[in-house]
Amino acid sequence: MLELKNISKRVEGDLHIDDVSLRLEKGSLNVLLGPTLSGKTSLMRIMAGLDQPTNGAVYIDGVDVTGVPVQKRNVAMVYQQFINYPALSVYENIASPLRIAGKDRETIDREVKRVAQLLRLEPYLDRKPLNLSGGQQQRTALARAIVKNADLVLLDEPLANLDYKLREELREELPKIFSESGAIFVYATTEPTEALLLGGNTATLSEGRITQYDETVDVYRAPRDLVTAQTFSDPPLNVLQMAKKGDVFELSKGITVRVPDDLREMADTNYTVGFRPHHLSPEPIPGHSVALDVRVRVTELTGSESFVHIFYEEEPAKQITWVMLTHGIHDFDVDQKIQVYLDTRTLMVFDLDGRVMSGSSSQIEADIGQEQQMVSGGEHGSH
Amino acid sequence: MQKTWNNKAWFLVLPVLLIVALNAVVPLMTVVNYSVQETFGDNLFFFEGTRWFREVLHSDRFHASLGRQFLFTFTILMIEIPLGVIVALSMPKSGVWASVCLVLMALPLLIPWNVVGAMWNIFALPDIGLLGYSLNALGIDYNFTRQPVSAWLTVVMMDVWHWTSLVVLLAYAGLQSIDGAYYQAARIDGASRWSVFRYIQLPKLKHVLIIAFLLRFMDSFMIYTEPFVLTGGGPGNTTTFLSIDLVKAALGEFNLGIAAAMSLIYFLMTLLVCWLFYTLSMKGETQ
Amino acid sequence: MARINLDHIRHAYSPNPQNEDDYALKEVDHVWDDGGAYALLGPSGCGKTTLLNIISGLLVPSEGKILFDGQDVTHLNTQDRNIAQVFQFPVVYDTMSVFDNLAFPLRNRGMGESDVLKRVNETIEMLDLGAWSKRRAQGLSADLKQKISLGRGMVRSDVNAILFDEPLTVIDPHMKWQLRSQLKLLHKQFSHTMVYVTHDQTEALTFADKVVVMLGGEILQIGTPEDLFERPSHTFVGYFIGSPGMNVLPIALEGASAHLGAQAIQLSGGVSVQPSAKVEMGIRPEYIHFDPNGMDVAITKVEDIGREKIIRAQLEGSEIALVLNENEPIPADPKVSFKGAGINIYADDWRVDMGA
Secondary structure (H helix, E strand, C coil), X not given: CEEEEEEEEEECCEEEEEEEEEXXXXXXXXXXXXXXXXXXXXXXXXXXXXXXXXXXXXXXXXXXXXCCCHHHCCEEEECCCCCCCCCCCHHHHHHHHHHHCCCCHHHHHHHHHHHHHHCCCHHHCCCCHHHCCHHHHHHHHHHHHHHCCCCEEEEECCCCCCCHHHHHHHHHHHHHHHHCCCCEEEEEECCHHHHHHXXXXXXXXXXXXXXXXXXXXXXXXXXXXXXXXXXXCCCCCXXXXXXXXXXXXXXXXXXXXXXXXXXXXXXXXXXXXXECHHHEECCCCCCCEEEEEEEEEEEEECCCEEXXXXXXXXXXXXXXXXXXXXXXCCCCCCCCEEEEEEEHHHCEEECXXXXXXXXXXXXXCCCCCCCCCCCCCHHHCCC | CCCCCCHHHHXXXXXXXXXXXXXXXXXXXXXXXXXXXXXXXXXXXXXXXXXXXXXXXXXXXXXXXXXXXXXXXXXXXXXXXXXXXXXHHHCCCCCHHHHHHHHHHHHHHHCCHHHHHHHHHHHHCCCCCHHHHHHHHCCCCCCCCCCHHHHHHHHHHXXXXXXXXXXHHHHHHHHHCCCHHHHHHHHHCCCCHHHHHHHHHHHHHHHHHHHHXXXXXXXXXXXXXXXXXXXXXXXXXXXXXXXXXXXXXXXXXXXXXXXXHHHHHHHHHHHHHHHHHHHHHHCCCCC | CCCEEEEEEEECCCCCCCCHHHCCEEEEEEXXXXXXXXXXXXXCCCCHHHHHHHHHCCCCCCEEEEEECCEECCCCCHHHCCEEEEXXXXXXXXXXXXXXXXXXXXXXXXXXXXXHHHHHHHHHHHCCCHHHCCCECCCCCHHHHHHHHHHHHHCCCCCCEEEEECCCXXXXXXXXXXXXXXXHHHHHHHCCCEEEEECCHHHHHHHCCEEEEEECCEEEEEECHHHHHHCCCEHHHHHHCCCCCCEEEECEEECCEEEECCEEEECCCCCCCCCCCCEEEEECHHHEEEXXXXXXXXXXXXXXXXXXXXXXXXXXXXXXXXXXXXXCCCCCCCEEEECHHHEEEEECCEEECXXX
């Protein structure tokens, strides 16, 4: 088990990591999700022992390892760039951590072949990495990390330099590969979809803070605050200000939305409401939607889906932009005035400080509104 | 970036630290020691405070050699940096000829400094040297052992010949690291050759040229061997630069106190100029 | 703006190509419309960059001609073709302000300062760069730098085409949405001829009127996003477009019905293929539905990706994927059926038409 306790990292006055506490269980897959410069790499370097935190401590299985350098920890790392020994064959690349560990020849041969099979590298064992495709090069780097039998494997945007389709293939394979090893996997990415495809647990990062850590789909469905919801949304989350008045939320133009039952007790004031792009629809959802007048900015069509970028007039002369993601082809013209339907069952309500008042109503947590701990119990989650 | 603390590492660098201490710190402290004392040999020392510093700073001889030094350093920088960049720009970017050019460029850097001095001495001799003889044969009155102007020209030419290569190699490496997309974008934008240089190559070379400038400044500011072998500081004192003057004071006249004070002043001046140049050129730089 | 003729173009990087395989780009013979938005889509090494370089003038093709509006430009170099290009990694002139960056191509062509001012200010407005116009380009974020690169092309009224070489590679997902949609909007408003190279299907499909799918130096299909989704002309197109890609299942044909293992699937019409051909059925995950009267499947894996679930299952010994909406339940006794309109038949990987 890897545990970070109140880790902070300050570099030349800039706070790169801000009071992060995290507990990662053996055999778990953990995604660090956040935009560029949100602190993913800094956090991984601290986990690996490449950097020292300014404050806080790192524990492995309860032992404080904060000052222990990377060479003395059993850690493997895979980077965005394909890093292999160019002069060695794929076989020798995979064997290299075992040779350093002084394993005997048979063990090495057995392990290399096992991992090569897992990563489908068997046909290429005699080749030099630079003669392989990008995907195969990165598989070699992954194989080296896995064969090492490390306690902790850190992957820093490992698929970012690969073609889209290769990413898709590896994303599907990786959870399988990870689950066969007993290590703690930490996987950094900027892409929400990637986090969802990998599954496991996700920690969302924003400006050096972990905003939430839970099972991946739970973070997606029940974000604890606005920043988490925004970080974990692709296309970007749509937001809107609403005022609660008794049983209804009042939108700017006199349109009202019934407040979900569990939020009736909330104070009558202004709230930020977030909803995902696929919860807007060009057709009404009987009984569950409210019609809004919007103006089309531009439509993007993929052949099976439409991404409609729209302007909504929140207040007179104050336009906000949303994205509507919908099945089928809906080719609206630029500046066309249309009606869209907002699914009122899926609203996420935040107070003006960004704290959630409700998730998608089915997923509300019992302890919402209280000070939440950032630590969850690994595979089983906290609920 | 803060690295992990590993105490063992210090044992490994300890020998190096000791050597550096013996090599640099101890002699420097000796110089500081000499610079504030008077000695007449026999290891007898008298404390003199700042006397040698005041004497040096007020001496005409120091002013004169400092002036010559600045003129020399300024001249060679003004020639070597632009010339180095021009040569680097005109070198082939790849292929066999690129390698050939690089080897040719590296050659002058491999020759020991006193040999460079000796080579140019013979090369420039007016009676038997190829350069000196040819110039005189063309009707140009040239004699570097007697005419200050000729001596200066020869020293400058020698330094340019010896050290422009360094600037070339640095600039060449800098140019090679510019992504091809920049040149293509510039072509698409209809940029002239000059614009490409001014807006792409020069900005991208900035850091490399700062290094080149600092290296050439420090080196030329302490130049000794080559002009000493070539002209011995003459005719008269016309090519007596700071280091030559320093050696004259220390070994020729055995004014150890004066010499020590001089070397400390040079040291501080070099440091100051480098620092000034570096801070000014890095100003407005956003990382 | 210009119409682009690619007239029997082939390219080999070696001087004496002996056979088809020596060509990095196999024969391309197409006309691209004036004002069209084209995307070249394919995995690395498929020849899309070669084709882009031929259009930009970086490469002269081994065979064939390229014409802009009927004028042969095959041997013209980049600067004489009046094109603009946005590269993978942003190229800006670091020492100049944003304004001067945009003015640069105009000043280089000797335009008077008052006209420069007018054009640049228009472009700055188009791209929403007003807040940065006086800032030095150095140190700006990657998405702003890409906008500046684009602006240097848009600012010129004489550009024949704007080329994009994987321009969103270094942009964060959230900014990608903004930049991509802005590009689309600019194309709708100003109708520049645009050519966009990418390996990312979403970028290609959302950007282009026509997507050119390439593999191994060959163009497999040119079509609208809808064509590529509904009627992929090659199994690779089916696989490469869509996430997950099209299911390709081995079948045996018998008149207007297809036999998949023990199952028979009725087709909309008869298909005739060579007897020796490898026959397959393509069906997209979006066109497979749970149906109590359907074929038995064994679910092997469910991937919850938020707004939908990807179900992976075994059907008659083949692995299939299907997509389920967020709130649709997974039945306890899963059976599936195929939507007839989503079925395509392939012989030796190429699509064959079904008779009525």
